[in-house]
Amino acid sequence: ALCIAVVMGLAVLAAGCGGGDKKAAPAAPAKKVIKISIGLNEQSHEYAGLKKFKEEVEKNSKGRYEVQLYANAQLGDDVKATEALRAGTLEMTAPSTSPLTGMSKELGVFDLPFIFPNSEVAYKVLDGPVGQKILDSLQSKGLVGLAFWDNGFRHLTNSVREVKTPEDVKGMKVRTMQNPMHLAAWKALGANPTPMPFSEVFTAMQQKTIDGQENPVPTIYQQKFYEVQKYCTLTGHIYTPFVVLMSKKVWDGMSKEDQKIFKDAAVVARDHERKVSADMNKSQVEKLRQAGMTVTELTPAQLKAFQDAVAPVYGEFSGKIGADIVKAVQEEVKKLTKK
Ligand code: TK8
Numbered sequence: 001a002l003c004i005a006v007v008m009g010l011a012v013l014a015a016g017c018g019g020g021d022k023k024a025a026p027a028a029p030a031k032k033v034i035k036i037s038i039g040l041n042e043q044s045h046e047y048a049g050l051k052k053f054k055e056e057v058e059k060n061s062k063g064r065y066e067v068q069l070y071a072n073a074q075l076g077d078d079v080k081a082t083e084a085l086r087a088g089t090l091e092m093t094a095p096s097t098s099p100l101t102g103m104s105k106e107l108g109v110f111d112l113p114f115i116f117p118n119s120e121v122a123y124k125v126l127d128g129p130v131g132q133k134i135l136d137s138l139q140s141k142g143l144v145g146l147a148f149w150d151n152g153f154r155h156l157t158n159s160v161r162e163v164k165t166p167e168d169v170k171g172m173k174v175r176t177m178q179n180p181m182h183l184a185a186w187k188a189l190g191a192n193p194t195p196m197p198f199s200e201v202f203t204a205m206q207q208k209t210i211d212g213q214e215n216p217v218p219t220i221y222q223q224k225f226y227e228v229q230k231y232c233t234l235t236g237h238i239y240t241p242f243v244v245l246m247s248k249k250v251w252d253g254m255s256k257e258d259q260k261i262f263k264d265a266a267v268v269a270r271d272h273e274r275k276v277s278a279d280m281n282k283s284q285v286e287k288l289r290q291a292g293m294t295v296t297e298l299t300p301a302q303l304k305a306f307q308d309a310v311a312p313v314y315g316e317f318s319g320k321i322g323a324d325i326v327k328a329v330q331e332e333v334k335k336l337t338k339k
Pocket of ligand 1: 038039077095096216
């Protein structure tokens, strides 16, 4: 009966049932472990950001925190990992915003096709007051958004044929993220979209249960999608950010100083991650070609055909996302592109 405490864990057991006459040296306070999980692999721009984040947190907390990194959806895909944060069973994750619009409708503004003309404008909106407002909307969902990192402009790949026009995607089975706007956009183009978590995509392409998928160049290259996809068209149809999230339960248990360490680290790492992503976007189009892919750049007229085909998505979804937030982003974009 004495050692019934064993069920309460080893520490209790050691303290309660040990010899008791050895004087233990004052123990150093235990490091607090923060686990952070992502879906991409260790070669990704996102993982480069995580390494920087870890370095910053551990340095600035003088080793009081240990940040453990998990790639390849080891602790769950975007939706599962985010749910674990809400439950308080995982500390951090950095998913794409798109599969989370069921939890927070405001995030859906990024899923409107062609809403950002380029990364610079996207970064300014994401890092400015509108982006902050969207991050704040996560608090009521049990999530604290620390920063937006770069996932990037998404491009179509497939194993069937070269795509230059919407007609070319007719009937094509395209995997999308679990997001209603992505589904609507691909339906509008005449494709046959299938939502699926990221970790299942490679195998689905290999087994040809899907013909294609869409992701930014660094992901297509680093995840070796060229091994199972022959064609890539630089459609750039949607810009998706990553959002660096912490469980609100964990966040609320931290001192103000520690909260600041994490917030600052997410911002420093963001700038590093975006730089790595930009470099990869620059160098890896050529690498995809060298790996045997046919990479197609669209003419402005060809691109316009895609833009026109997906334009109805705005009418269908703006109200659901929140007309005010859609307008706020569009106005910011307009201001920033004028200069
Ligand atoms: C990784 C995903 C990925 C995203 C996707 O967890 O699902 O296609 O682009 O980066 O978030």
